[in-house]
Each structure stands twice: as structure tokens, then as C-alpha cells.
Amino acid sequence: MINRTHRINVILRWAGTATLLLMLLASINGLLLASPFVQSGTTYYVSPTGSSANTGLTTGSPWSLSHAIATVPAGSTIRMLGGTYRMGNFTITRQLTIQNHDATPVIMKGSIIIPNGEWIVDGSRWRRDNWTAQFPPPAWEGSEYLNPSFPYANYREQVYVNNSSLVQVGSLATLTSSSFYVDYANFRLYVGANPIGNTVESTIYNAAFTIDASGVIIRGITFMHYADAAIFITDTNATIENSTFTWNGIQGLRFNGDAGNVSGGIVRNNVFSFNGRKGFSGTYAHNLLIEGNTMNANNVENFNAEYDAAGFKVTWSDNLIVRDNISTNNTGHGMSFDIGSDNPDIYRNRVHGNTVHGILFEISQGADIVGNYVYNNPDSGIRISNSSNVRIYNNTLVNNGNHLRIYENNRSPQPWEVGATFVTENVRVHNNLQWNNQAAYNNRMSVITMWDYASCPNITPMFTSWDNNGYYRWSSSLLDYILKWQGSPAPACDDVYRTVAEFSAAVGFETNGVDVVNAVDPVFVNAMSENFDLAVCSPMLDEGIGLPSDLAAMLNVPANTTTDIGAWQTTVPCVPTATPTPTRTFTPTPTFTPSGLSLIGATRTSMTLAEGGVSISFNVFLTQSPAAGELVTIVPNIPSQYASQLTFTPANRKLDTSNWSTGRSFTFTAVNDTSPEAALNFNISFSSTSSFAVSLFNGAVGGVVATTITDNDGGGGATNTPTNTPIPPTNTPTNTPVPPTATNTPTRTNTPVGPTATPTNTFTPVPPTNTPTNTPIPPTATPTNTQPAGSVLIGASRTEMTLNEGGVSVTYNVTLLQAPPA
DSSP, X not given: OOOTTOOOOBOOOOSSHHHHHHHHHHHHHXXXXXXXXOOTTOEEEEOTTOOTXXXXXXXXXXXXXXHHHHHOOXXXXXXXXXXXXEOOOEEEOSOOEEEEOSSSOEEEESEEEOOGGGOEEETTEEEEESOOOOOOOOTTOOGGGSOTTOTTTTOOOOEEETTEEOEEOSSGGGOOTTEEEEETTTTEEEESSOOTTSOEEEEOOSOSEEEOSTTOEEESOEEEOOSSEEEEEOSSSOEEESOEEESOSSEEEEEEOTTSOOOSOEEESOEEESOSSEEEEEESOTTOEEESOEEESOOTTOOOTTTTOEEEEEESOOSOEEESOEEEXXXXXXXXXXSSOOSOEEESXXXXXXXXXXXXXXXXXXXXXXXXXXXXXXSEEEEEESOEEEEEESOEEESOSEEEEEEOOOXXXXXXXXXXXXXXXXXXXXXXXXXXXXXGGTTOOEEEEEESOSSSOOOTTTEEEEESOEEEESOSTTOOOSEEEEEESTTSOEEEEOSHHHHHHHHSOOTTOEEEEOSSOOSEEXXXXXXXXXXXXXXXXXXXOOOOHHHHHHHTOOTTSOBOSSSOOOOOOOOOOSSOOOOOOOOOOOOOOOOTTOOEEESOSEEEEETTSOOEEEEEEESSOOOTTXXXXXXXXXOGGGTTTEEEESSOEEEOTTTTTTOEEEEEEEOOOSSOOOOEEEEEEEEEEESSSSOTTTTOEEEEEEEEEEOSSXXXXXXXXXXXXXXXXXXXXXXXXXXXSSOOOOEEEEOOOTTTTOOOEEEEXXXXXXXXXXXXXXXXXXXXXXXXXXXXXXXXXXXXXXXOTTSOOOOOOEEESSOOOO
């Protein structure tokens, strides 16, 4: 039997009441004519062009999405066939699963395309009349949300021209070719550039879904162009997974518990990128599981970065599990836990390249912050502000403005800040690795700021324990501090400790800290390529205290046994090698520095190829890891007018979680034609596609290499060309190292500290008493190639070094990249 009592929950907004009435009547008609075999637990199919006249039971006879949401009973699954669905403002009032059908992308957009014929020329601008989609700022939002330089950020209209967003302005007088203006009084939309012949999309829906039922599942869908959040959740146990939220006005997803508890949700394996203010948020959203998500480049509207902008932010949300996420390049905080967000477990996340703090825990209590990689955040890596009962263990903190900032001020709770005490106390800091080689940050490590303690330093009120942490900086001469104790108001105290020993002597903590100063990093495998695995025999191995069972489970290590300092835990024992074997192979190491949003890098930035000359090979890599099981294909992009001038092998390279950071090589060769030509200068780049339908790597472009091709036919290129085919040598240079009489074994010296003579671990490398000597055996035959002028013929096994007066020496090999003549 047809269930005619289903409430129609589809709220549609469109230009004109007549159109709205027709659409509502069509939905009612479809409901009354629904097929008699609609039943719970059944799978139904929808498409962008589906019809209520179809059965909805096969891919060849799909319904429309609006008809399915209005019709199917609780427990049903709605599978969306691939395509773009320009619709929204649906309310889901019963338990449903809505997901993609197969690998064909499913995209829901809150915008419509404005046809060319609807634009009217208005002087030097263009307008669309009868524009009724208006999204002014919420009445409760104050000026504190805004950056004064972007006063219209919280007006939530959006316009895109050929997929590029325009900036909203507040008057016709300020309209430019890259902006738009909405005239609320006269219902007009203006753009400053000619829209004719271009694809212009503009937002008309506030959200895609409001979930007002328990247990709803949304998966495998891309959401774009919604004015506020693509999904609002107002009930319990929602699951949002394997979806992408991008270019939405405020955020991708919001757990909105202002009117009640929205506990028990799951946010898993999603991408939140390029949203207006933040990736997603939650209020009164208790017991959430947030795992495996990527929050990237949010706050494109340039809201106040220090107030409410973040990869994600929660308030009044207790008992969250936040693990294995990536939050990067957000204009604001990476992760923010604010006002009564008690007892979160925050572990195994990578939080980097955000413009303010990496992890902010504020006006809350009971956080466990364990095993995170937090780096390149210019304010603080981890900031604890007016919060208590926090355990900070085994985090790896690299090149942040301050790695740890533990803070308390004299702020008093406001009426809405229920339960907030604003007291920072009972903080435990153990086994954290703080690493800095940035002169811009003067090798700063940690800052403690507290209010109105007349006698400084007085660590007891704020901290229960602080020990077994590791500190590395490449030079002591640039060091501002290992730890700064900053009292307020001044001049209560402003004490600076430049070594672990000074800190320990002053406050009695950090008696087992590891303090390393060395121009050559002995701590990580390769910090500059973001490989923060501990090096073999790193001074941080086995220097951490054992963890209680709950924290040990977060790191997947045994409880109450010695750990390594930092997030990386190794089971490989330290077996020092006597002397490294010299090598004549020069292999540049990728030195990726986060720069904007590029996902592809190359180990070269330029190359010069000569017709008839040698080929050049280099590696192309990814700047962040693909997801588990994801395969990313990289291909070179050669400008079409130069495609006949060079060849490359292979045609593509495949990267995954095992090789993304080192990459794989391409080889480029200039085509040896017979036409005289001037030297050619152009750029090549690399683009990627993913084996996943929804991935940041689909359409990514990067790794630009400036390329020059010189001619050998008298066209202004190099005139010296190879005269014969290289003859391989009959023997190979052999390096015979002289074994050292002493190995370079790191040692620790126990230095008495203060009157109690507490040992402090200090790592001091001991140089070897002799060095390897390379004795090459010359080859009996040598190629007689002559390299084109300007080519690089000499390589070195290091690209930089720092020497300290009285410090250790630095040794490296210099090699030729081509054999000299006999």
C-alpha cells in the first residue's frame, strides 16, 4: 500500500512563486503516484534527469533525488548515479543511506548556471534581474568574525566564472572585473566582466541536506557552492564518509546541536577544502569519531584567522576521538577545540602549514594530545589556553613559531561559557620532540605565559610534570630559548632558559631531557622532505618514559615500557655502522618546502638540454601522502608548440603511500633534428589523476621546471656537439676507504645540575680520528663527449652546510656527472 502520510520535507527556493508552486505540485503528484512496491530496506536509484514516472528500482529507470527523499521509507538506500545535481534544501526526517552508485563522480551543487541570454548590459557591467537568492550575514554574528580588510566575507552569496570564484563587494562603485555585487533592494546580480560566452554559476541554495533523523548515512558525494554548510546535522549518530566538501560559503559540514544533543556521529575519510571559513564544525556534538579526513586551504573568504577560522572547530563538544587526520594550509588554526570541549583524544594527526596555531585547546579540560606531527605553523604548534588536566605526550613538533605555548590570562567566563574556569593547571608534558632549524624563529621552542603569579617562575600551579622531552636546534648562536617563562602583567617575570640544564635548575623539571645542538641533524631521516622518522641511532631513541595503557594504545606501543621521544616509534635497534661507504653517485634529495597548495614537486627547477646531447633525469614526487589504496598517476605537460622538440620516458609514473615523498624519475631528451633554430625556453609541469573518483590529486598541477633546448644546427644554440658515442669504461672507479681507528659514536655526558646534581643528558657527537680516503682506479677507456656550454658537470652530495667555530667538521663528496677525457 502507498504510505500517503509521508511529510513532504523538500524546501525549494527559486525565482518566482509560480515556479515554486509548480515544483511543489509536481512533488505531491509524484508522491501520490508512487509505485506500490516501495518498501523498507530496498535500494533505489536516482539520477540528475530521473523521473517520478520511473520505477526507481534499476539504474535504467531512476527517480529524481527529490522524489526519492520524499517517498522512500526508513531503512532504504538511495544510490545516486553519476552526474551533477543542482538542487538542495532537502530535510531528511528518517533513517536513510544516500550514496554514490559507482566510480562515476556524483556532484551536488548549490548553484545554477545563468544562461547568456539572461544577462543585460548595464554600462560597463552586466546584470541579471529578478535575482531573489540572498544570503545576508546571520544576525548573531558580530564583527569579531571578520577581518577588516574583507568586510563582506560573511555575505554568503557566491559567483563562479569558468570555475573561478569572484569576490563579493558592497556597492556598484567598487565593482571590478574580478568581483560581483548583489543589490538586495532591487533584486539584481551584477558582475564586472563580460559573462557572455563563459559559464557563470551562482549560489541559490543554503544547504544540500539538513539531517533531522538518527542514523543517517551520507557517503561518496562531492558538495559544492552551498551558501552556508552543505550538510547540517541536527540529530544523533550520523555518518558522513568518503565525501568531498569544497567551495561552500562558510563550511562543508556542521553538527548543529544548539537545540539539542547531536552525539555519536562519524566523520571519516572526507576532504574539506577551499571552504569559506572552515572545513567543518560542531556544537554540542558529543562522542564524535573524526578520522582519516583532510582539511586543506579553508577560509578562502579571509575571515578573522585567529577567531573562528580553522580546518575544523568544535565548541561544547565532549569525548571526541580525533585521529589520523591531515589539517594543512588553512588560513587560521589547523584544529580548534573551544569553550567546554572536554576530554578529547587527539592523536596521530598531521597538522602543518596553517597560518596561526596547529592545535588549539582553549577554555576546556581533559585533553590527551598524543603522537601528532605538528609543523610549520608560524604561531604555535600546540597551544593550551586557560585549560586544565591536559596530557601532551610524544608529539613531533618541527619549525613552529613556538612548539608549545601553555597560556593563562585573566579572562573571566561570560554567561554562555558554562563550566569554564579559565585556569591552566595539571598539565603534563612528556616525550615530545621539539626540532627547529629556522633562523626566522631564532630556534625558539616553548613558551609558558601566566597571569598574576607574583613570584616567577612558579611552575607548580600550571604543571604536574614536564620531563623526558627532546630538543634539537642546528645552532646555539641563534638560540632565543629552549623555554621562556613569561609572566603578566610585566614586570612579574620574563625568564629565558637557553638550555635544558638552565630550565631544570630553575624549576626542577626536565631532569631527563635530551638537548642536541648540531649542524648536521642526527635526529630525523630527512626533516626537510618531511620524513620525520627517527634516524638510525637517533639520540631520541628509547629516551621517553613509558605510557599508561590508554595513551600507549593511541601509539600502538606496549604500556609502561620505554618509548622513543616523539611520534615515531621504531622497533629497529641501534646498530652503529663503523664508517659510511663512500659513493660517487650524486642523487639530489627532494627539498620540499610547503608553498601554497601545490601537490606535486620535482627535484629540479630548471634544466638545459642540447640537441644530440645527454639526457637529464630527475624525480617527481607528491607533497602529501595519498590515501590508503589510492594510486596517483603523474604525467608531464609539454606546451604543444614544443612537443616535437623533446621526448620523455616513461609516459607516466605511479605513486602511492610507499613512494609518494621520494617520487619516481622521468628522463627528458632533446630531439636531434636538422633545422637551425634559436635556443628555446619554456616551462614543463606535471599533472596527476587518482584511482579514486574523489581526490585532491585529480587535476593537480605542479613541479614546474624551466627548460632550455639549445640547437646544434647553427641556429644560435651550442656549436660544440658530441663527436662519438660514449665508450663505457672497462673498469669502474673503486673507493677503498681506510677503516677508522675510532667510530663516531654519539655519547652522553652527565652534567651535575644545581645543588642536587641531577644528571642532564647532553648529546655530543665525537668526530672520528681519521677519515675515509677514496682511491679511484682510472678507467682504461673514456668517452670523448663534449658537454654543451652552460650545462652542470659537477655535483656535490650536500646542498648546504653550517659550520660553527669550535664545532664539528662537515665532510662531503664532490663528483663529476660525466667522465673526463683520457
